[in-house]
Amino acid sequence: MRQNQARRAALLDAAIDVLAREGARGLTFRAVDAQAEVPGGTASNYFANRDDLLTQAGARIYERLEPDAATLARSLEGPRDRERVTQLMHELVDRISTYRTGYLALLELRLEATRRPGLRAVLTPRIRADIDANVDYHLRSGLPGDATAVMLLYLAMNWLIVEQLTLPEVFTQEQLRDLVERAVERLIPESDRSGAG
Structure with a gap:
């Protein structure tokens, strides 16, 4: 090769x-x-x-979706509270939405993995590792919320992105922003500052 x-x-x-x-x-x-x-x-x-x-191609999508060092450093600036989590979720949705082709291609790969066990065997640990890394980063950073809250945010944000990229007329931009805020509000209690898993 x-x-x-x-x-x-x-x-x-x-x-x-x-x-x-x-x-x-x-x-x-x-x-x-x-x-x-x-x-x-x-x-x-x-x-x-x-x-x-x-x-x-799947590996390349993840390579391009990963935030750069400057983005990661900015994510640790300021207070570690629910407002910061909300801001990070907005940034996540915006960053992934700007790489529309990559995310749509990833959805295609996930569908193809249902028919190709070899592809599923590659994608499953890669996506699991991504989820684990997100949970670990969140907990180590001192942001509020436990591991379950991070996984639920992951699921909520992913489907919100799917809606935005595949059927953009379902929700207005204002509704999408509000849904991000409501998801964080419901999953990360204001009083939770433990960061415990």
Whole structure:
């Protein structure tokens, strides 16, 4: 397999675009080559097979969704209270919503994982690790709320993002912002400053 990392990243980004636009069934080496505007056969030189391409595209989505060091540092600024959690949830929804193709491609990968045990075997520990990392970060940061509250926020924010990206007319932007605030309000009591799990 080829090792040009910049070319590999460009091919994976093209695969993500194809997944978001065409779905998993439309993800072919030919479609990726066309999206990346490279000669035919290029993607097949970088990925062993379609499963390899799907798996690596999933890893690339997570790589691009992860907040950078500056964003993480900002998340620890200011008081560690419910208002801060609300602000972080707004930032999360905004950050993920700006990478629409990546999130839609991730949804496609999750659907495809229901039909491909190999993909499910790769995605399950990756998503579980992401949830665990979010819970651990939240608890170590001293923000209010326990592990269950963080997991419930994870579920609530994910579905809110799905609504926003797939059926944007269901809720207005004002309603979406209000729903984020209500979710935090209900899951993180004002008096809870324990950070206990």
